[in-house]
Amino acid sequence: MWRIYGDQGLSVMAFPCNQFGGQEPGSDEEIKQHVTQKYGITFDMMSKIPAVNGPNQVPIYEWMKSTEPGKNQAIKWNFTNFVIDRCGRVRQRHEPNEHPETWEDQVVALLLEEPAC
Template sequence: MSDFYQLQAMSLQQQNINMKDYQGKVVLIVNTASKCGLTPQYEGLQKLYDEYKDQGLVILGFPCNQFRQQEPGDANQISEGCLINYGVDFQMFEKIDVNGANSHPIYQYLKSALPGMFGNKIKWNFTKFLIASDGTPIKRFAPTTKPAAIEQYIQQALAK
């Protein structure tokens, strides 16, 4: 079993979710923020989710306040903002750290498996990680990579 499937995280609704629940699914993980210039990417992410969820795509959003405090809200504010402003209905998790000593284990794993230009650090909000249906990390995408530009990689992963 993939190391990814050994991990877990707490949802915005305070439910512990095991990543093994996503075995057999293609997973896109994104660190999000509601007050960022890239926040409109929620719309593109939701569009991808709507298009491919029935084929096996799962999107997991992890709010993070480490970049210029662009995610200041609590769980209710985050949830309401995602739903009201962008119609997000993919899985959102509690606010986490993606860098530093308190980096969430999922991000420790992803940064180790797919280092970026800055090594084992997340550069900014909306860094994206694509994980194959067997739990293998496939590709890391920069914060500025728009969700539509990831679509071809999602299609390839779903086809396997």
């Protein structure tokens, strides 16, 4: 989706986390190299974070979970997606089993929406 809509204002940020099954044991550089080579990822890859749930969760996840519907529900697995509008409001949360094509129209609508901040 980023390859298609990046030039229209879509930004993607990935936050690697080793909290789920130890799937991200590498260093920041190793993780970035892996996803670039295996998946062709070119969007922003943040530094690895300690947790998205529990007492060690980072503030951005605490904030995203507290502002979306179903407030403060735990992240169930890697690749949970939050859609944040141009005004910084969490508008959607999508679980890893939801393919991005199923919510692409919603993202496009937000890109076309006049920000009302």
